[in-house]
Amino acid sequence: MIARLFGFHGGIKPDAHKNESAGSPIRPAPIPSRLVVPLRQSTRATSECLVVPGQKVLKGERIGAPEGVLGTAVHAPTSGTVLEVVEHHMPHPSGLDTLSVVIEPDGEERWIEHGPFDWKERSRDEALAHLRDCGIVGLGGATFPSHIKLGTGTGIEVLILNGAECEPWITCDDRLMRERAADILTGAQILRELIGAPRLVVGIEDNKPEAIAAMRTAAEAMGTGIEVVPIPALYPAGGEKQLIRVLTGIEIPYGRLGGEFGVQCFNVGTAHAVYRAMSFGEPLVSRVLTLTGNVDQPGNYEVLIGTPIEDLLPLAGPRRADTDRIIMGGPMMGFALPALDVPVVKATNCLISASQKLFPTPPPEQACIRCGACARACPAELQPFELYWHSRAKNFGKAQEYNLFDCIECGCCAYVCPSHIPLVDYFRFSKSEIWSREREKNAADQARERFEFRNWRQEREKEEKAAKLAAKAAETRAKLAEQPAAGEGAAAAAPAAEEDPKKALIAAALARAKAQKAASEPKNTDGLSAETQAEIAEIDRRRQALGLAEGAEPAPDAAPAAPAAPDDKPAASTRDA
Secondary structure, three states, rough: OOOOOOOOOOOEEEOOOOHHOOOOEEEEEOOOOOOEEOOOOOOOOOOOEEOOOOOOOEEEEEEEOOOOOOOOOOOOOEEEEEEEEEEEEOOOOOOOOEEEEEEEEOOOOOOOOOOOOOOOOOOOOHHHHHHHHHHOOOOOOOOEEEEEEEEOOOOOOOEEEEOOOOOOOHHHHHHHHOOHHHHHHHHHHHHHHHHHOOOOEEEEEEEOHHHHHHHHHHHHHOOOEEEEEEEEEEEEOOOOHHHHHHHOOOOOOOOOHHHHHHHEEEEEEHHHHHHHHHHHHOOOOOEEEEEEOOOOOOOOEEEEEOOHHHHHHHOOOOOOEEEEEEOOOOOOOOOOOOOOOOOOOOOOOEEEEEEEOOOOOOOOOOOOOOOOHHHHOOOOOOOHHHHHHHHHOOOOOHHHHOOOHOOOOOOOOOOOOOOOOOHHHHHHHHHHHHHHHHEEEEHHHHHHHHHHHHHHHHHHHHHHHHHHHHHHHHHHHHHHHOOOOOHHHHHHHHHHHHHHHHHHHHHHHHHHHHHHHHHOOOOOOOOOOOOHHHHHHHHHHHHHHHOOOOOOOOOOOOOOOOOOOOOOOOOOOOOOO
């Protein structure tokens, strides 16, 4: 057992509002008239669509194949017919659309063929692939793929099961631990074996005594030395780095992860999903969430992924007139939904019906007075007031110097700010701008690299072409050197070939043309009369006499023959003259 607990910097104690829904057991939500299953279940990765409109699907059938390293599979939450594959609103503050599969349930809940996965007899890689294909991700809100988080199977000394559930109003993990403790710990044991951790510690806030008792009873029954540790109820004790600090005393530095220090965290909901995937072969097609806030009947429900939010709200009673928005997540880190037709996704752990009475509109933002309250409350030990000034001035480089990306957006700084400055909104704006500029810079760098590669390729092609020409010229010179000089033209071509490879190629081409001309036979000579043939023969004889055979040049010192005298006497020679 852990001898002592440690503290972390900052933190706040807002009103928990757990009692509103903690006493309500988990109930299955009815199947809606249609399901909208986004192929993007997180901001990190999407899935490739595997179905077409009109196709019949079974419960648990894969409708999306994982893409990329961080991808996981997406499955049909129930049996039915695919109506369409369209862009649909996703539950995100931006209200943007994402590709989604719309399924009309048939009400039969017919499963695909599935059965237990014997992870003890199979290799570790096969077990991780099975978790990926079952779509198992972190259900604490981050939806990080579990098969990636399990790492290499070495280097982890402590596996922490996160049952803190520190955010106000949310009680889905509390009820899950009360009702399914043995299943959760079975899944945790599987994670422990796959990650290779000698110790397994369960951290639960001390405002959940029933959950602590249930988990301890299940741990004792399993007899495997699982430690169930109550921790002080202080927001955000459920943050990964804060929980590691409380339970182990290990301080995770800025920009580092717990796995680098031998500690890894998983949510209790994730452990339960792992248990279902390994023991029954069931993919992640549903999750437990809390319906609470400005409602008559707060409670916890097991809901199919893809269920529209507007179909869930009536389960908590008629919508009250003063409800002005629906918050997904808790009041500290959640966000108001842009529309009610968005579906439940794997990250949906709570839906709060908000009103002015429960969540009044904050007063107008005032100037920062540099009181330092935000810095004292920050669990990441940042200086939010400095980050605020640099974010407001759009000095993003300076904001990064103050470790902007170590902000976990817990909202503690905004909660205690006497000037009512929405600090987290400024930080989110700065992060998005930095990411946008990084994407633009990367795109520009890639364009520059492509341009430089294109120029290099063109230069290389020019050099290769010049080298080929030079080699061809050298070959031609070698051939000309082997052949006897054909006259003044060939003799004149040799020096030219030495001077310029192109001239050598031209000279070689001329020589080949002359050779072809010399070897060619006269055409159209068939059927000639005897007189014409005699005339042609006389012409050939005269040419040979003058040294003008086809393809030959006259000798430089040869004088042309004088024409015959009219009286048939020999013409006087030049000497006689």
